[in-house]
Amino acid sequence: MFCIWCDTEIMIEVNWNNLFYPDHPKPLCDQCETKLDFLSGNQCTLCGRNWDFGNRCRDCARWEKDPEWQGVLTFNRSVFSYSKAIQEMVAKWKYRGDYVLVESFRQGFQAAFTKQFSFLEVAVIVPIPLSLERLSERGFNQAEALADFLNATTIQALTRIHGEKQSKKTRRERLVSTNPFEVVTHIKTPVILIDDIYTTGITIRHAAKKLRDAGCPEVYSFTLIRG
């Protein structure tokens, strides 16, 4: 077995724990694994970022003040905090098409999902879609790849109109941009949106807004990274 990130050999260490029940093969070596920072400690109750000064971070407070966005998103949770290492990994995975790298997130993604969302008895997973142009450019939708890890009903309830990459825009530009999503399936149960990263929260909220308008009672989101 070789580490899918740094390509060094991973030695399986047999101990009393895995003697009669081997662990799942690990995608990353111990060293690369420690580079991924799991979100922990005090967090903003709304967007899930690390926040030590009360319930909600300043961004979320701003969102909730705006009557247009108030309560659109119930809350967001993420697995990893933003770091250089994970940025590199995601970049290689998403933009340079190293699809197998997604395996390095599987375990963490699944575990965090169970931890954060098992309280929801009925919920539908909706991955944030890519526009057709972007999809043909990348070959796969990273949100769908993540959603595939989860053992829950997944519905492609949204489509996306092509626009400029979010990552190329400034915060202000992102916030005033028009909503690129359209609802294709109406969902009447709570929804958990899946995406790779939550940065300003505008993409998630655009999608949530459309779903809410189409009759969805509650929208949560679960992303790999809290940017």
Place this chain on the structure above:
Amino acid sequence: MKGYWHIVAFIAFVNSVSATYHFLFSILGYTWLFWLYKRRRIKLRVCIMSIVIGMAAFYLIYNVKSHAVSTPIPKQDTLQGKIVSSISNNDAGISFTLRDLNDQLIEVFLFERDAKQLKEIKTGASCTMKGNVQEPQQATNPGQFDYKNYLANNGIYWNITLDDRDPIQCEGESWLQFIYSIRQNIVVKTKDVLSPLTSSWLQALLIGEKMGIDNETEELFQRWGLSHLLAISGLHVGIVIGILYTTLVKFHLVTKEKAQWIIILFLPFYAILAGGEPSVWRASMMTAVAFLFLKAGKKISLTDGLSILFLVFIIVSPTMLFQIGFQLSFIVTFALLLSKKIFSGPKLFVALRISLISQLIVLPFQLYYFFFFNPLSVLVNVIFVPYFTFLVIPLMFLLLFLTYTFPLLAKLMDSLFIPTHEMMLRVLEWMDQSLYFPWVIGKLSPILFISYFFLFLFFMKYLSAERERQAFRYGLILVCFLFILSIKPFFTPYSTVTMLDVGQGDSFVIELPYRRGIIVIDAAGSIGSDFQTATDKTYRQIIKPFLYAKGIRQIDSLILSHEDIDHVGSVPYLLDGFDVKQIVTSRYFNISKTTKKNLKDSGVRVTKLVEGEYIDIKGYSFLALSPTSDNGTSNENSLVLFTELGGLRWLFSGDIGNKSEREMINNYPNLKADVLKVSHHGSKFSTSDQWLERLKPKIALISVGRNNQYGHPAKEVVSKLKNQGIAIVRTDQHGSIRYRFTGKKGTFSKYLP
């Protein structure tokens, strides 16, 4: 496959067990394998590899086992063949394994003979000898070491014993002989240069020659769980190789590359030089494999290495699996490799943990083979393992080097080593005298054997996950498990009377129900080479293992019929090794003054009986029927006891002759017995017609040696018994005989079918 070889090894192991005991083990093993595959924990290739090797292991072991049944008896009177083992020396003579012309392995034992002839007996030599090929002696008592089984586990089904008159001629030698002659050279040279103490330890620790270590020391080490230091294992090989490699590299004798090759080539050579025991092979091959991978620049996990080695061993030599040395060597190494995670922190703490884990993992084996363990051995290991690791073994290596180069310096260092080592041995002896509390648990059944490992697995699992509370809980269960095992007899309503097969002699053990008491009637000893004194052979090989296997440490009453060696020879050892509360004899039993004093000092009560008196032992009364007065000879002075056990009337008659029988016939006109211990091993001077007519026994017990020189039991006695329709059971034919009963009902059973 990497990281999964332990699964293959485990399946192979389970299949070997399956081929020996029950196919259920295979089914369980394969179920586990498929479950892992279904849960995607292992790849298909691991599965296939496991199944293929597992089936091969099953076939190989099954083959060995069925071979044992179908081997025909080699009938020739001259035996020809080749010596295929190393030649081992002990006090009585030498032994080796011969492969005869029909490819049968035969264990040969030679009593002492002259040096010239011994010189020709070498590994690989072709030999011709004349003698009687026999089936090896099997165990005839519970708990006894089974020599037949032991040889069978080595693929040997026949043995031959040659005394000094039997001719043997050998010529030739194997290409390995040069290694054996180096070994012999080391033995002679170190003996010559060094003190007897140092040279004997050097030989034992470096080349596995234990001839110089006396039995007492070996047993002392065994009692304290230190035997592993005496058998060359990973520890010794590691130190020897470590010193060698460092010397080669540090002093720039050769390049690192070359040093590694030298080590790799040296290791198999060393394994043979050090006697070729399984533990030596395991340790040397493991080290060689590690060096090879190091050279190839490949990483291999140690558990994989060990597992592959295990597979190679059972494929090359399947019988090894049954050897205690092989079992212990692998299980301890494996357990320590699995525990790597928890070996961190202060050195003393780590040493304690290593010692504890080693002791805990071998415990079931220890109980299975020896029926007891010594709880304090964990602490002793913490002292003695570092002492041997950092001082004794490296020093021995240095001394070996100096013996050949600077003998004077060797002698000087030798004189410094002697007091140190003597002191350490004295410390151990002192502990043995004042702190030896063996926990005698008894024989472990296979179910309990396996259960123990499951409990231990959970204990270690939680300990290494640092879940102390859970680990503590399992640790507690483990202790309770052992505790329950040792108090089990106290809840058993069964009693037994066992006539042990002690050869030409008597020994009975009576276990009262709910462990209310243990009564031993006579403790036969074996007669030494001077035909005068008793040796501890019978005690060590039969009586002690039997009592230990039953979890017995305390004897409430030791009844001694009379003072002949074949009835009391093991008494001193019994008094030493067991907690004896009371000795019962006839009034005319001669106890020497020193023995009397010893008994008094150790708090043993002595009760003396004459005819008409009885003794009550835990509610069971034993009535003395004889002697009425001093009859002059020890045999006629035998204490004859009558008792009722399990609905039967028993008569234990010692070695009385017709005179005492007549007396009892006169004194007890209504005397009847259901079970008669036939007096004096069936001598024709006892067991008269009148005696049998009076007693009207249904069962006659005869304790007698195989092919004894006295011709016991006498033909007349046997036919007398037969004519009266009395069932005869004899230890020489049936091994030990047991009567197991509750209340007034019970059954007799023989150890040999």
